[in-house]
Amino acid sequence: MSIIEDAICWDGVSAKLCMYVVSPGSKPLGSRDFQLGGVAPKDILGPFLMEDEFEVLHGKALVFYELTLEAYPNDLKAYLTHCSAAALADGAEFVWFQFDGGFDFESVLSQDFARDVYFLQPAGGLPSIAIDDEVRTGKGWAQVVLGARRMLIGGPRIRSIEDMIAMKGTGSVIDDLTPVSREKLAQLRADYPQIPDQFIEFLEKVGFGCIGDGGYMIYDGVAEPGFIYSEPESVDWILLFGDDFSGCNAGFHVSTGRIYEIDSAFMSAEEVANDFLGFIAAKISEVASW
Known part of the structure; x- marks a missing residue:
């Protein structure tokens, strides 16, 4: 079993996907949004509006979903892309998936926690995916995650x-x-x-x-x-x-x-x-x- 499969199926019974959505759209996502072919959550926790007490994201709202699937998807990449597209189509600014565990705003998408993140997609951009263990643990992926953090929190705002x-x-x-x-x-x-x-x-x-x-x-x-x-x-x-x-x-x-x-x-x-x-x-x- 790969590291990512072991982390997602940590309870030995089901697969849990933790999805974070920046600037949610007009309506909560539901079971239809998270269904792709024969893959659909048996349980959805959320949306939970996470309290950014110190405004790390500069006032942007962050919503959390936990999707529980019967098993690890045969095509995880396609499923993550589908879920992200649903959120972005509803007006989200940014979507990412990371392993279950502790979360705090100060470390969101930081380089130190890059190995916990396996999917990123900004509005209008292509998804960055690291479901391959070697990719996710490499220096290149850490820079991708850090670049996403800079988009959300700070750094050069380059649009033209x-x-x-x-x-x-x-x-x-x-x-x-x-x-x-x-x-x-x-x-x-x-x-x-x-x-x-x-x-x-x-x-x-x-x-x-x-x-x-x-x-x-x-x-x-x-x-x-x-x-x-x-x-x-x-x-x-x-x-x-x-x-x-x-x-x-x-x-x-x-x-x-x-x-x-x-x-x-x-x-x-x-x-x-x-x-x-x-x-x-x-x-x-x-x-x-x-």
């Missing part, structure tokens, strides 16, 4: 290129980025007309280079996979724009502009953001939290 421009010169992790000349950008646009406008604007007004002290590298253009990988066939539909100095590159889907990260060890690509602005805003916040 203008927010990033305002950050430069304030001691931020993007202070050292160097703007790309308009002439070079014009050539880049001519060579790769499918590059999203957001990336061009970022290079022009914010720049390229290293975010933070070795945190993340943004290129001054794009690189085709064949320039970096010896066998690029499986990812030749991606134009690369950055990397983490550890073998993980990010790039644009040449047709949709959506953002993918490539695991160079397996030459596999995973979608991580809807667009460049969403990706780079999250990356800057993540590096700033280190």
